[in-house]
Amino acid sequence: MRLPVRVTPRASRDGIAGFDADGVLLVRxxxxxxxxxxxxxxxxxxxxxxxxxxxxxxxxxxxxxxLKLFDVPLSEDELRARLA
Numbered sequence: 001m002r003l004p005v006r007v008t009p010r011a012s013r014d015g016i017a018g019f020d021a022d023g024v025l026l027v028r029x030x031x032x033x034x035x036x037x038x039x040x041x042x043x044x045x046x047x048x049x050x051x052x053x054x055x056x057x058x059x060x061x062x063x064x065x066x067l068k069l070f071d072v073p074l075s076e077d078e079l080r081a082r083l084a
Contacts, residue, residue, distance in 0.1 A: 001079060002060065003070045007042055009033040014045050016083065024067070025083075039063060046070065050082050 004024045011028035019025055031041035039059055047054040050072065062068035072079060 001072055001074060001076055003046075003072045003079065005042065005046075005068045005070055007033075007038060007066050007068060009038040009066075014041065016045065016049055018083075019080075036063070039068070042068070043070075046072070050074065050079065 004022075006020070006024050006026050008026075008028045010032055011030055013028070014030055015028050017026040017028065027042055027045060029038055029041040029045060031037040043054050043057050043059065046052075046057050050057075052073070056073050058071040060069045060071050074082070
């Protein structure tokens, strides 16, 4: 499934804040938005939260934007259950 994510870089701590009203996952990472550090941190955080290897989570679009689109090998129901 394609997972839309809104990233807040340079946060005080890493964390997933849940979904907003539009179905976008809100994620905070401590990494700065430079040289792909925040993208890598988001990928690791999602992998840990979903119980998947990081290689299975692929950034599809939004490498330089706060709004990103990730490809995750889970159904929507399974994804929401793992994040709950």
